[in-house]
Amino acid sequence: MSWICRLAWLAVSLYGSWLIGRHLLQVFHRRLQRQAFTGGRFSLTRLRLELASLWVLASAAWTFLLWVIPLPVPPAL
Numbered sequence: 001m002s003w004i005c006r007l008a009w010l011a012v013s014l015y016g017s018w019l020i021g022r023h024l025l026q027v028f029h030r031r032l033q034r035q036a037f038t039g040g041r042f043s044l045t046r047l048r049l050e051l052a053s054l055w056v057l058a059s060a061a062w063t064f065l066l067w068v069i070p071l072p073v074p075p076a077l
Contacts, residue, residue, distance in 0.1 A: 013066050017059040024051045024058075 028051050032044075 009066055013063050016062040016066075017055075020058045020062065021055050024055050027051065 028047065031047060
């Protein structure tokens with residue numbers, strides 16, 4: 001039964017990481033559009049590094065949160 005719990009934990013962790021990454025990618029595209037229309041200048045490399053580091057930190061925090069919260073284990077029969 002423990003391998004099923006670990007597999008479920010991994011699936012939830014990966015899904016959370018995917019959601020975080022998708023949101024950060026939307027932020028990146030919005031900033032690109034804003035830069036294209038306003039003519040403002042900023043470093044795309046710096047923006048990519050900033051969003052990638054945010055994704056890593058948010059995914060690590062999500063994984064840590066799932067690790068700290070105990071998984072419900074059904075009672076033994």
